[in-house]
Amino acid sequence: MEIIGELNYQPNILASTLASKKSVLFATLLPEPPSAEGYWNKPFIGIQKRIAELSQYGVQIQTFSFNQADSKSFATESKRILELQPDGVVMAPFFKKEAMQFIEELGELNIPFVFIDSEIKDAGQLSYIGQDSFQSGLVSGKLLDMILPAGNILVIHFAKEMDNQNHLIQREKGFYHWFAKRENNPHTLFTIEIPDTEDPKWMDQISKKIEEDNIKGIFVTNSRVFNIGRLLETRNIKDMMVIGHDLIKENLEYLKKDFVQFLICQRPEEQGYNAINKLFRSVVQKRKIEEENYTSIDIITKENADYYKEFK
Amino acid sequence: MEIIGELNYQPNILASTLASKKSVLFATLLPEPPSAEGYWNKPFIGIQKRIAELSQYGVQIQTFSFNQADSKSFATESKRILELQPDGVVMAPFFKKEAMQFIEELGELNIPFVFIDSEIKDAGQLSYIGQDSFQSGLVSGKLLDMILPAGNILVIHFAKEMDNQNHLIQREKGFYHWFAKRENNPHTLFTIEIPDTEDPKWMDQISKKIEEDNIKGIFVTNSRVFNIGRLLETRNIKDMMVIGHDLIKENLEYLKKDFVQFLICQRPEEQGYNAINKLFRSVVQKRKIEEENYTSIDIITKENADYYKEFK
DNA sequence: CTGAAAGCGCTTACAG
């Protein structure tokens, strides 16, 4: 060891992995996207890209997905992962109770795991990769404030089981915080939860709210902002300033049509790529990993959207 | 070859590079940053990061830099690179004439090269990595327009030898284009060139312009927007909306103090990283490379600036 | 427990 120090010896990783011939298996547990255009396809693209690059090193992947509206599916799939005994796990811990159970069992098996998109604090994760949701809400607040001369604001959660959607709550808090600390705030804020858009009644509910409360700005706390685009287009409502999240195809359409002014984004493909990379660096290369890795809070408009392509 | 096709044989790159023991040398020719906080340190950080990762593969680098105000230094350094006969070159082709001469000689030696930051079209480059400057100017125009209720706008180039600064011209053109196509544009636009800030007379010139022409918005076409921050602070000018480029330390200060509203950024570290990666993928891995790689046009405000750190 | 030998999948100098 002394001589190693003196000579500053660095092992040759190429030779090492070539000789060892060992293979490594990672598992992912992420929400199943409702469609091929859904948000959760994006982290997955990044995951696959990094896995492909690392296939030379014998890195393999097995994917599991759960239904965002069904916490039991999370539990069922996590059991399957435990049976598989992978060398590392990437998960979106959407359901806190089920996730904690899973994490405990991973701990017993000494399997490292990385959180993506949302976080449970101090749960023994190797790393968290995702946005600071409060701050991202604050950015949304500032932007909407800058472009809204007058009128009131509606915050909309298109989500079921809000108890489990901590990052949406945090975004809302950050958003409200902006207006709370602002001097002479002329805007009044309201919040609505729309758990289900199957039944088109929600449209009437929102339209009524817009009229009654002089709503001139809308903030949708997740990627379902295209719902508002559709509403504004079909009911021919103009002069509404709208901010939402994530550059998915349906949102891009309404951004281009000027029904949505800003989308807040978080480089989901890069997140998936980095999640696998963290596992690789820790499990295969035995390096130290930084625990928190807040993604940037990206601001997308009609004009820069086409340049916001990852991995060109 | 038939059997290779049938078996879908993929050579093992690890074994290949381990056995071949060949080393590869890349050269970079970039502007020398005026200080440790200058913009051009950033691409260099990315370059070094990728070189460090690839040192296992026997990739080495030799760096050359030129003075942005002196086209001769570009020519001198490019000659030194030609003598070195590297396996690939990354350059910022700031001086078109000198760059074309250099490129021709690189072509004769069959040395591939990548452009970074600014581009010469169809010059035989392996790839270009940088922003679409026209579009980035358009984004600046839209943002300033959104937050500026009334008053006129001043575009400032802090640059010498404007003939060689094609990307600044393009940014200006994009910016003007936004207001040209806008309906009922209430803002009049002016442009000023400040070749030198050593002599503080430029401050009087700008101040006078601001007063005489009712300037309420300023767009600085490069990273020298901190000059305007200083001017506004020292002369106590409020209510000016300011947009500039690049998140360097001096600009961050005035963003935080609310003298600058937006910075347009282009992930310079990522650009450096990608430039080396393109050379590596082409020269060492013999893969096909995409020719254009426009960087995203990132919008930075006081609130998301702290999260805009690359390579965390 | 220690240490030498075989082998990972290639490249390259060299014998024929």
Add this chain to the structure above:
DNA sequence: CTGAAAGCGCTTACAG
């Protein structure tokens, strides 16, 4: 020109 041998820097099963 062809083809077998040596070697790249490690790991790992195995003999002692």
